[in-house]
Amino acid sequence: MAAVNLKTSGSRIAHAMALSLALLMAGCSDPEPIVSGAFDYESGAAGWPRCDDPKQGKEGPDPEIQTAAGAKVVVKTPTNYRPEIAHPLIVLYAPGGRSSRESEGFHDITTEATGKGFIVAVAEDRRPLPENVIDMATIPTEVAKNWCIDKARVFATGHSNGGLYSSAVAFFPEARGAFRAIAPSAAGIRKQDLETYSCPDPTPVLIYHGRFDMAFSGWGRGAAEWWAKCNGCEGEQPLSSHDGCVQFQGCKPGGETIYCEGPWTHGTWPERNSEILEFFRLNGQIAASAPPPLATQ
DSSP states (O other), X not given: OOOOOSSOOOHHHHHHHHXXXXXXXXXXXXXXXXXXXXXXXXXXXXXXXXXXXXXBOOOSSSOEEEOTTOOEXXXXXXXXXXXXXXXEEEEEEOOTTOOHHHHHHHHOOXXXXXXXXXXXXXXXXXXXXXXXXXXXTTHHXXXXXTBOEEEEEXXXXXXXXXXXXXXXXXXXXXXXXXXXXXXXXXXXOOHHHHXXXXXXXXXXXEEEEEEEOSSSTTHHHHHHHHHHHHTTOOOEEEOTTSTTEEEESSOOTTOOEEEEEEEEXXXXXXXXXXXXXXXXXXXXXXXXXXXXXXXXX
16 A cells, blocks of 8 residues: 555655555465355346446456556456446455455455445556556446446445545546545545545545554544545534444535444455445445436537
């Protein structure tokens, strides 16, 4: 993971980058291939949009595409993928230094996500530079060239460097707009860095950060406060259904903001995959039920 404000960097940030990468790579090994799940389309996809031009996808157990800048992305679908149905998409951004396959094994969300009807695009890591953020924000468009994607239900998550990317694609001016909701974990960006950016439109955000994250201590709480301000929230209260979480109150429509802090170190993915998927599912339902935009001349 790299801590960076995407505009400037300094020696303290460079030190945090090196420390974070060392913590994450210490437990890195070549994982077993991750299998996809089967989805119950008959009961689970009622009312989902259809593609006028069914997208068959690419062949192979781990089909791969690339962004314009050459970042590799592995695309995983339900094992019984139906090319005429528009699926929700999760873009999974990698921790520092990890390939797509290593990231998929680290997060371990593919089987459950595809079993619930999501397509998962697993991106390899890239240095968090402005041009890379812009490039990585195009992944939904690239995936939709080959698979049937509901562009109103596109989500981002990831840990460490992946947490930074899954945040930046929502707040970085040249990248924002493609993602319905985000769930970053252990992101290396501070509140004061975020405050150098204008607020995006209200964005549902679910933030995870470890209480024992010595690389970016306290940064998750600060990021949550910035998002809460941007989303027009007021106070906060504990969220009883999510251990260690608080939900900000009075947010603008489409600005749900939740912050979760648990007993994790920086190198630990919170393993709250079911919560993340439910957060995405519910915000996808809201998107589907929203009235269409007014026609413009």
